Amino acid sequence: MDYLTITSIRDRPAISILASVVAYGALYIVLRAVYRLFLHPLSAFPGPRLAAATSLWKAYYQCTGSFTHHLIDLHKIYGPVVRIQPHELHFQSTDAFFDIYNTKNRWDKDAALYHSFGEDESSFGYVSHLEAKERRDVLSKIFSPKAVEEAEHLILMKVNNFCAALTRQNAAGKPSDLLFAFRCVTMDVITYLCFGQSGNAVDEPDFHDPLIEAMHNSTALVPVFFHFKIIRKLIMGMPPEMAKKSAPETAGLINMQVLLKKQIDRHVNDPETLETLPHKTTIYHILLDPKSHKSRGPASAKSLYEESQALMFGGGDTTANVIMVGTFYLLKRPDLVQKLQDELREYWPDLVPGREPKLSVLEEMPFLNAVIKESLRIGPGIPSGLPRIIPAGGAVVDGNKVPAGTVVSTSSWFVHHDESIFPEPDVFKPERWQGEQAKELEKYLVPFSKGARMCLGFNLGWAELRMVFAHTYRKFDLELADESPRADHLPWRDVFGPNYQKPNLTVWMRPAKG
The missing domain is CATH 1.20.5 (Single alpha-helices involved in coiled-coils or other helix-helix interfaces)
Incomplete structure (x- = not known):
């Protein structure tokens, strides 16, 4: 052999x-x-057969397209509830939204999504209700109505810096890219309030701040991180210099992360350095207080870093997107712009520095607030579903008995485009927020979600919306630049938040004469 x-x-x-x-x-x-298709507790719910059989179906559609737009089509085929993974249901109806997101529910978040952002130990990333509530109770010292009122002068300073940058841009003979310009001012606000310092993004040439651009570029990776955690760990685990070489477009974000970690380490190792910060209500002051958390000591360096990341992403893009979307639709209706500017001149007759109207005055302006509400409604906000896990004993969602352990979700996008509540939902109509019907509509305006886990910064968000809208339309006359999009709607892709497609909204910002 x-x-x-x-x-x-x-x-x-x-x-x-x-x-x-x-x-x-x-x-x-x-x-x-076979089990998932025919014997699983969710087998009676309608949906694509592949979605019931494997999670790879959802991964494919989220990573290659815009999942919210695909869900709109699926609900037309299968009805108000669709099975989108072996263990997950997506709901379309407004009733389902309020069944899932309300103050009575103590449902946990789905870790599969919320732990894909690298912010596990943050108010956003804590999946259990109890952990999240304790952190939110601590952070409410920064985001309460009283705290926002006390920070009004800080927000005003950043908004005035923004208006000065718009004026310089116009003097240089260039229009402003408002996708980035509005993000620069909201990022300057959130970083200064929360960390005691900001990079003055509004001063970057053409508003193309490296951090803002890197955050914009990195959002496209969110669906990939969600479904393929090994890729996220490889990218986020790289040394900073290697990561910048591998993905140069994210260099601004990586540099900010390095600076944040150094700042956090300095404050954790030597709390006396907190005295060097320009104000005393940063997250470092709040979360490093030994008495802050009831069940444990002050936040760790890791938790502080992840909370910082969550606040930057949550407090930067979302508010700026609303202002940009509102501006896009306003500029298609010169009569609405004129009406808004007339109201602003009535409440704010003289453009004298130091005599800007207080937030309390802006809150009383009916048409300004109608414009903001319609911008919040028609914009996608966070179009992706916010998944929750049905607790032991099951629950009823929109009349459907759903077994324990099922992941359920919907989003404000479906509420805001419910034709039975908002006729002509794709039409920008601020007037729907004025008159007798406006009060009834208020409960269906849910851009910050609802319930115990709703957006922590909604008071700050409203303050920024009122101030930036008011200053922009009182101090400037706006005109679409040639390179601006001319379509009826701004195209976007669902990557948890909206990823807006080019061309960006670009506008001539000419200082008003009085």
């Missing part, structure tokens, strides 16, 4: 074992798919 024959015989057991493993693996996949 020659050597090759002996080797062949010796290898047969290994080949047989490998073949058995493959065969049993294939059998397991087939049996699991």
Whole structure:
């Protein structure tokens, strides 16, 4: 018997074992798919068969397209509830929204999504209700109505810096890219309030701040991070210099992360350095207070860093997007711009520095607030579903009995485009927020979600919206630049938040004469 024959015989057991493993693996996949399709507790719910059989169906549509737009089509086919993963249901109706997101529910978040952002130990990333509530109770010292009122002068300072930058841009003979310009001012506000310092993004040439651009570029990766955690760990685990070489477009974000970590380490190791910050209500003052958390000591450096990341992403893009979307639709209706500017001149007759109207005055302006509400309604906000896990004992969602352990979700996008509540939902109509019907509509305006886990910064968000809208339309006359989009709607892709497609909204910002 020659050597090759002996080797062949010796290898047969290994080949047989490998073949058995493959065969049993294939059998397991087939049996699991059969169970999910016909025997699973969710098997009676409608939806694509592949979605019921494998999570890869959702991964494909989220990573290659815009999932919210796909869901709109699916609900037209299958009805108000669709099974979108073996263990997940998506709901369309407004009733379902309020069944899932309300103050009575103590449902946990789905870790599969919320732990894909690298912010596990933050008010956003804590999946259990109890952990999140304790952190939110602490941070409310920064985001309460009283705290925002006390910070009004800080917000005004950043908004005035923004208006000065718009004036310089116009003097240089250039229009302003408002996708980035509005994000620069909201980022300057959130970083200064929360960290005691900001990068003065509004001063960057053409508002193309490296951090803002990097955040914009990185959002497209969110669906990939969600479904393929190994990719997220590889990218986020790289040393900073290697990461910048691998993805140069994210350099601004990586540099900010490095600075944040250094700042946090300095404050954690030497709390006396907190005295050097320009105000005393930063997250460092709040979260490093030994008495801040009831069940544990002050936040760790890791938790502080992840909370900082969550606040930057949550407090930067979302508010800016609303202002940009509102501006896009306003500029298509010169009569609305004129009406807004007339009201602003009535409440703010003189453009004298130091005599800007207080937030309390802006809150009383009916048409300004109608414009903001309609901008919040028609813009996508966070179009992606915010998944919650049905607790033990199950629950009823929109009349459907849903078993424990099921992931359920919907989003404000479906509420805000419910034709039975908002006729002509794709039409920008601020007047719908004025008159007798306006009060009834208020409960259906849910851009910050609802319930115990709603957006923590909604008071700050409203303050920024009122101040930036008011200063922009009182101090400037706006005109669409040639390179601006001319479509009826701003195209966007759902990547948890909206990722707006080019061309960006670009506008001539000419200082008003009085």
